[in-house]
Amino acid sequence: xxxxxxxxxxxxxxxxxxxxxxxxxxxxxxxxxxxxxxxxxxxxxxxxxxxxxxxxxxxxxxxxxxxxxxxxxxxxxxxxxxxxxxxxxxxxxxxxxxxxxxxxxxxxxxxxxxxxxxxxxxxxxxxxxxxxxxxxxxxxxxxxxxxxxxxxxxxxxxxxxxxxxxxxxxxxxxxxxxxxxxxxxxxxxxxxxxxxxxxxxxxxxxxxxxxxxxxxxxxxxxxxxxxxxxxxxxxxxxxxxxxxxxxxxxxxxxxxxxxxxxxxxxxxxxxxxxxxxxxxxxxxxxxxxxxxxxxxxxxxxxxxxxxxxxxxxxxxxxxxxxxxxxxxxxxxxxxxxxxxxxxxxxxxxxxxxxxxxxxxxxxxxxxxxxxxxxxxxxxxxxxxxxxxxxxxxxxxxxxxxxxxxxxxxxxxxxxxxxxxxxxxxxxxxxxxxxxxx
Numbered sequence: 001x002x003x004x005x006x007x008x009x010x011x012x013x014x015x016x017x018x019x020x021x022x023x024x025x026x027x028x029x030x031x032x033x034x035x036x037x038x039x040x041x042x043x044x045x046x047x048x049x050x051x052x053x054x055x056x057x058x059x060x061x062x063x064x065x066x067x068x069x070x071x072x073x074x075x076x077x078x079x080x081x082x083x084x085x086x087x088x089x090x091x092x093x094x095x096x097x098x099x100x101x102x103x104x105x106x107x108x109x110x111x112x113x114x115x116x117x118x119x120x121x122x123x124x125x126x127x128x129x130x131x132x133x134x135x136x137x138x139x140x141x142x143x144x145x146x147x148x149x150x151x152x153x154x155x156x157x158x159x160x161x162x163x164x165x166x167x168x169x170x171x172x173x174x175x176x177x178x179x180x181x182x183x184x185x186x187x188x189x190x191x192x193x194x195x196x197x198x199x200x201x202x203x204x205x206x207x208x209x210x211x212x213x214x215x216x217x218x219x220x221x222x223x224x225x226x227x228x229x230x231x232x233x234x235x236x237x238x239x240x241x242x243x244x245x246x247x248x249x250x251x252x253x254x255x256x257x258x259x260x261x262x263x264x265x266x267x268x269x270x271x272x273x274x275x276x277x278x279x280x281x282x283x284x285x286x287x288x289x290x291x292x293x294x295x296x297x298x299x300x301x302x303x304x305x306x307x308x309x310x311x312x313x314x315x316x317x318x319x320x321x322x323x324x325x326x327x328x329x330x331x332x333x334x335x336x337x338x339x340x341x342x343x344x345x346x347x348x349x350x351x352x353x354x355x356x357x358x359x360x361x362x363x364x365x366x367x368x369x370x371x372x373x374x375x376x377x378x379x380x381x382x383x384x385x386x387x388x389x390x391x392x393x394x395x396x397x398x399x400x401x402x403x404x405x406x407x408x409x410x411x412x413x414x415x416x417x418x419x420x421x422x423x424x425x426x427x428x429x430x431x432x433x434x435x436x437x
Contacts (some may be wrong), residue, residue, distance in 0.1 A: 003061040008034060009288045010279055019061065025068045036064040049082045079423055086097040097102060097290045102188050104150065108132050110188065111179035119288070128175060147183060148193040157198035163205070170205040173197055222367040228360045230424030233323060235359050239341075242321060245306045246334045248364060252303035252418055254372035254390040256329040257365055259283060259295070263320045268307060274411060277300045279391070286393050296393045298411045301418030335365050371419065379416055384408045 002020050011017060011029035019025045024039045036053035053059060053067045067259040071081045112132060117125045136143040139158060142150075156175075162169040177197035183189040197304045224232065229251065249260040259279045268277050279295040286292035299307055321329040340347045341358045369390065376386045387394065388406045 005057075008056060019065070022065055022068055024072070025064065026050075027064075032290070036235070038068050038081065040072075040075055040081070041076055042082075043075065044080060049080070051081045051085065052342060063200060087283070092383075100312035102147050102183065103143065104145050104147050105136055107174070107179050107183045107188070108136060108143075109148040109185075111175070111182050114176065115182050116175070117198060128171070131168065131176060133174060147180070147223045148189050150194075150196060152194070152196045156200045159201050159205070165207040173201065173205065201270060206324070216394055221370065222363050223373045224360060224363060224367065226375070226378075226424050227428070229371060229375070229421065229425075230428030232403050234358045234428040240337075242323065242329050243334065243337050245310070245321070246329075246365070247264060249304050249369065250368035251372050251421055252301055253277075253299070253414065254369055255279070255295070255297060256285065256391070257334060259319045259391070261319075261329055261331060263307070264318050265311060265320070266315055268311060268320075273308065275304050284391055286391065289393055293405075296405065296407060296410065297389075298407075298414055300329065300415050301422060303418070333364070338363075338365055375415055375420060379413070379420060381413045381416075382409075385413060389413060 004017075007017060008027055011027070013031040015024045015028055016028040019027075019107060026037050028035050028037050034056045036056060036059055037050045038050065038053060039050040041047070042049050051071060053064050053071075056064070059067075064248055074081045076083065092354065095200055112325040113127050116128055116132075119125075120128065127188065135158075142154060147156070159169055159173055162172065174197075177195060180189070180193075180197060184191070184193060184195065189202040231253070232247070236247060239247070246257065246261070249255065250257065253260065260277075262279075262283050263277060267279065269276065272274070274296070277297045277299055279297065281287055281292050281294050284292065285296055314320060315322045315326055316330065317326050321328045338358075341356060342361050343357050345362075371416060373386060374389050376389065377383070381389075383408055384394065389410055
């Protein structure tokens, strides 16, 4: 037996080579692979047939010869190797497996595992998963219903029972619609199955706004005025360190809370006299966008002081923003802290008149980010630069072709923003507000 591996590699599509001493054993080349085959004459009718043995080089020549010998013995015994293989395949196909009914629970579970969790960041994906699993637990009878048999009335009733929380219910409706789309696309549901979630209660799940002081407040785009910013910044010494530093990072950088609260020492570097903080793409809201890049933020004024101080005192966890337990300080904790400083918070009364009530009210942490972006615009910052500073992605066509980083412009406008914020804080302090810490 002689086999030339070099010649085998050079076989072009449509060509084949035979192995000396192994009648009928061939290596056949196609455009994508090279396959060992046994070519033989049928005992029954004399026609030429062939049986695939395996792909080379995964199946070596020695293994191919071993398989060829067994197939040759079958033919010598009067059996047809090709017919024998077909009989085995038919027998396997004839084994009827018990049908797995695609219940509502299965549709939702496959959506969670196949679409929801892979496409969202960990915290958001887990929150959405909890909401869906809570729905399945609360609606046990509905969860066991075959998904293809869900009626319009059933879908409507499931959502109607949750109308008291319209925003959360609207999110559930959207996720259930996507879950049904996924099941239909993958063939898990028959083509005729209706996706009622796309049709029922359209336009009926409108939020009345969050409850503030016992009243519904609509989602107006709250932006702090220059005077309010000054009073808030001047009042910062009353906050604990994490709260004060978080407010500073929001106003001085315009970044998202999840971005600066995820800062680590390796993300900060001195470059040409400036201190730069780089947010890895994976930690930004644009992490799924093909042309998204790391977000680079030059630090000035109080933002630089905050980062430098926290770098010098970094704890074991490696997070610059570390809570008293040694864990990462997270957005939810900061939002709760700010809410509890508002005059309408129930915990204000529990503090027995300690005087810790924000001088600027009815705002959330995200309003600070919007305020920073608005202040940049008020200072004359061009729109495309302001959007780059806060980490917004441009339109797709611009995103595809414009790879400019705007580093020089980030330095210019964040320096101006820092100076402006200090001016407002100084003016507020002159009017009687507390001075800087």
